[in-house]
Amino acid sequence: MMQYNVKVDAFEGPLDLLLHLINKYEVDIYDIPVSQITDQYLTFVHTMQELELDIASEYLVMAATLLAIKSKMLLPQKEEEMLEQDPEFEEDPRDELVQRLVEYRRFKEAANDLKKKESSRSLLYARPPADISEFSTEDDQTxxxxxxxxxxxxxxxxxxxxxxxxxxxxxxxxxxxxxxxxxxxxxxxxxxxxxxxxxxxxxxxxxxxxxxxxxxxxxxxxxxxxxxxxxxxxxxxxxxxxxxxxxxx
The missing domain is CATH 1.10.10.580 (Structural maintenance of chromosome 1. Chain E)
Incomplete structure (x- = not known):
C-alpha cells in the first residue's frame, strides 16, 4: 500500500492529549488513574502510528514517562524504605506530571479567555461598519x-x-x-x-x-x-x- 504522510494542526502536544483523556473519562487531575490513562494514551499513539500520521517524538517521550510512573506505582517498596519514610510525606510518582498538567491547563484556559476577549473586541468599531469583504478570507467566515x-x-x-x-x-x-x-x-x-x-x-x-x-x-x-x-x-x-x-x- 502507498504511504501517506498527513500532518494535522489539531495536534497540540502530549499534555493536550492527556487533558483530553482526563476530561473524557471525568477523572480527578490530582488523583490520576495512571494505569487506565496510560492504556488509553498508548492506544491513541498506536493508532496515530498505524495511520502513519506525522507525530512528534514528544508523544513517545510522554508514553515512556507514563510507563515509568505506572511501573513505580506497581512495584512494592522495599521494607527498609517503608520503615524510614514517613507515610504522610510519601512521594507520589505522579506529582511532577500533575504539576505539568495543572500548569498546562492554566495556560490553555488563559489562552481561551484571551481568544474570547479578542473575538468580543473584534465586534467593536470606532466608526460605522464599512464593507471589508474584499479583505476577508473564506477561513474567517466558516x-x-x-x-x-x-x-x-x-x-x-x-x-x-x-x-x-x-x-x-x-x-x-x-x-x-x-x-x-x-x-x-x-x-x-x-x-x-x-x-x-x-x-x-x-x-x-x-x-x-x-x-x-x-x-x-x-x-x-x-x-x-x-x-x-x-x-x-x-x-x-x-x-x-x-x-x-x-x-x-
Missing amino acids: SIGDVTLYDMLAAFQKMSRRVKDKKPKRTTVQSEEIPIEDRMNAIRYQLQGGHKKRFSDLFSEADRGHMIVTFLAVLELMKTRDVACEQDQNFGEIMIFEREGKASV
Whole structure:
C-alpha cells in the first residue's frame, strides 16, 4: 500500500492529549488513574502510528514517562524504605506530571479567555461598519465543525474493532493501491447537494488499506476546509457534510 504522510494542526502536544483523556473519562487531575490513562494514551499513539500520521517524538517521550510512573506505582517498596519514610510525606510518582498538567491547563484556559476577549473586541468599531469583504478570507467566515482530531481517532478505533470482530478468521487479501485524491473526490461526490453522512458509512469496504486511505482522505478534506464534522454528544455518531460555498465535484 502507498504511504501517506498527513500532518494535522489539531495536534497540540502530549499534555493536550492527556487533558483530553482526563476530561473524557471525568477523572480527578490530582488523583490520576495512571494505569487506565496510560492504556488509553498508548492506544491513541498506536493508532496515530498505524495511520502513519506525522507525530512528534514528544508523544513517545510522554508514553515512556507514563510507563515509568505506572511501573513505580506497581512495584512494592522495599521494607527498609517503608520503615524510614514517613507515610504522610510519601512521594507520589505522579506529582511532577500533575504539576505539568495543572500548569498546562492554566495556560490553555488563559489562552481561551484571551481568544474570547479578542473575538468580543473584534465586534467593536470606532466608526460605522464599512464593507471589508474584499479583505476577508473564506477561513474567517466558516469553521470545520466542532469535532476534534481526538474524536476522529476514537471513531476510527471503534470502527476498526467492529470490522475486526466481523472479519473471517481466514481470508485472501489483494493488495491494491488507492490514490488518496480518488477517495477525496469520491467523498466529495457523496456529500454534494447538502447531504450529510455518518462517519461509519464512509467505510463501505472492510479492507484495512481502504479504511486507512478513507480516514486520511477525511482528514485532508477537513484540513482543506472542504468538509465539516459535528458530533451531537460525547461518544455519539460523527456526521460529515460539505461546507457551504464549496463547488461540487
